[in-house]
Amino acid sequence: MTPRRPQGIAILILLIAGFVFPASREPVPLGYSMATFGAIIQQKGISGREPFTPACFYADTFRYGVTVAGIDYFDPMDNLESSHMVQVGLGGFCSVKGFTAKLSFAHFDALRIYFEQQGTLSLGTTKIPFVNPSVEISGYRAGLYTGDEPAQTRLDAGASALIPFRIAAISLSCLHIPLKNAATEGYTAPFTVRAGVHTTANALGSQGILCEAEDDGQWRFRLSLAEEYWVFNRAALAAAFTTNPVMISFGVTVAWRGTAVNAAFADHPVLGWSKGLTIDWAGK
């Protein structure tokens, strides 16, 4: 019998990932979306299948896949120069007969003093006419490595939908609906509503607009614009701009069949550059 190694590895990683998604107040999204601030969504492509986005964004022929991603946040600064703020994410998806499950785990480390862990399960389908819905549930855990204080945990829910049209898709998301709050104030993520318009690939590439509103005591709004251009379906350049805080990003992707590697960079005018790397593999 031929061993089914790739599938086995995918299942193993999904099991290890467990049930706990990227840091809850991250300045840039983890994974392939870093270069576009999440404003580019292609159902048949890397952005749709990456496990750090809702399952409803995916509608391709790959049946499973895994992604590893990491970000090193901001410039080195004048203190604790050897200690970084990094996040490593691991996840995968499995898609069968129009139903997609994405599972991801992320570990965020700040200065080797503070950590956050996030796990998200997202279930979505393309079986419903006109709209692809998904639901997400995320668990968070935050603490200090010293263990002097108990870690804080919380559970959030989310719902997303993608309405695909011929030339563009509309995305809607509600994030951070609290199911279980942390014991202490200061560990919640603000309730967030997102709406976006994402074009399909055209002569000028793909374009996306993402509007985001956060209820963090007062409503805050963010607008992200992104452009991505693929060359012979083998390499892509992406660039994006976002407000509140004002940031720019760009990324380079190289893809070969089911494998893709993406390097992304995002600049904050005061805090400096964040650097990200994503490796994605999908199989049928």
Next chain:
Amino acid sequence: MYRARVPKQKLAFAVAAVAWWYICAAWPQSPGTAIKINEIFPRAQTDCPEWLELANTSGVSINIKNWKYGHLDDSCLITATDFFVPANGFVVLTKDMTLFSAKYPATVSVIQPVRWRALDNYHDTLYVWDSSGVLCESAGWDSHWFDSWTDQSLARVSLTVSGLLPEAWVVASKASPGQPNSDAMWRASGAQLDIGPIPFTPNNDGKDDFLSIQLSLPAAATAVVSIYGFDGRKYLDLPTPPSRQFLWNGIAAGGRPAPAGPFFVVAEISENGNKHMIRKKGILWR
């Protein structure tokens, strides 16, 4: 149907690399504490005994009853009775309190330990343990670090750099037991921003409830100091012109508690028409 093929070795390498990064990122490291060795006078004179100064960098007073200092193999009790080092204040430990007080009568927060661990005139390392026996501070010096060290005290120029490193110390132009080492900090590197403790925990438990933000500026410079959250948004601007020290209670400009996690203190300094930034990282935990 297409099937992706990935060489096993490459896949194994990628997984191993990610695993190594993850392990490195997750490896625990102890944070510093609020009590720091801030000034040392090891070269005793006939009119002045050896002394060392401890600084409380937190916003609350700290009781140092049953704390110890000394070497790893020879520690001495600082005091067996309650002694509170005031918030952002100092205490001086000396071999001979009578002689010390005659030399520095204005310094009132002084302790003479029952047994004095002699300080080496040339190179030494000192440790401080809290009442639970937890090592919370270490500092060292070596005469080779300084060009013109005769009988002066050594002043700490940065409380965020390890006290074991040469860059943490300068030869003080004037000893300042019980007082901030502001002269030394000014001379050391021009504009300087120090924050601490890391992590700071504004949960009203009486320990590390405030973040001390200390700014030293040359006379010709001006600065705007701001605190940013990890999400890149500004929490608040500190009052301008910035005072020498600001204590932050973890409340953002909108009156809401700042979330737990990383934050950044940024001083944008203008000096003689030139602008530059000093940026510091910190951790907030509730």
